[in-house]
Amino acid sequence: MSATTSHEVRFNLPNIEVAAKVWGPADGVPVIALHGWLDNAATFDLIAARMPGLQIVALDLPGHGLSDHLPAAGYSLWQQAATVLQVADSLGWQRFALLGHSMGAIISGILAGSLPDRIMGVGMIDGLLPVTAEADDAPAQMAKYFAASLQAANKRKPIYDSVEKAIKARLMGANTPISREAVGILVERGLMPDHGGWTWRTDPQLFLPSPLRFTNQHAIAFIEAIRAPACVVLANQGVMAKYPAVVERVWQFEHIRVHAMDGGHHLHLEAQAPEVATLLHSFFSDLS
Incomplete structure (x- = not known):
């Protein structure tokens, strides 16, 4: 299957400018792709190029990649979801499909459950249910957020004297196995020059703990409300595999x-990319 090339676009939204990579023809199945936490639009480089007939608009979500940063406390899942809708409206897409990885998959589930009339279908890669907490945990969770917010003002971004050192730092910080090649794809879009070296474009606020989390009932309610065709690619050695109870619950969604x-x-950025692309391409093609 021949690869297609991408081009860059920017969306001037009411309160923020958002960058994106676009693959495919203007008359293709409309798909907005959402990356994971601390990643960027380049996470879809290896699979988007293998899915002809789709128009894939892969966003740098606010605070990531080449997109602008949001004001303080702006990075809730629902705020990111609202930005996705603003992009869809900018494109003139009343109905569209979603492709999400990790955090992007969770945001996709929230949108699909909330707005069934707008979402044609949703494909998710190693993500579905967010980290949840019980209502009684809310005061302690908010306290963590307040404490981290106060400390954040004194923190400075690291500066690396080479891109290779930034890649090594990202590899060391990975919580699941990832190849140097995959990290290189993400880091290329995630760095900017600073003081003769390189630092992350990422908004430091993204490292703050969430001030408020969904309860388990909230999370399940969104997924149960999805009416569009939906599929999940579970990575057997991925993040979700660390939580057997969550994986078991995912299989229970009929x-x-x-x-x-x-x-x-x-x-989707590793050797399995062709297989992932084939599976998802078949899924999205059936929506047309």
């Missing part, structure tokens, strides 16, 4: 197709 595949959390 309206979601689940495909388990050997590979790590970023399997």
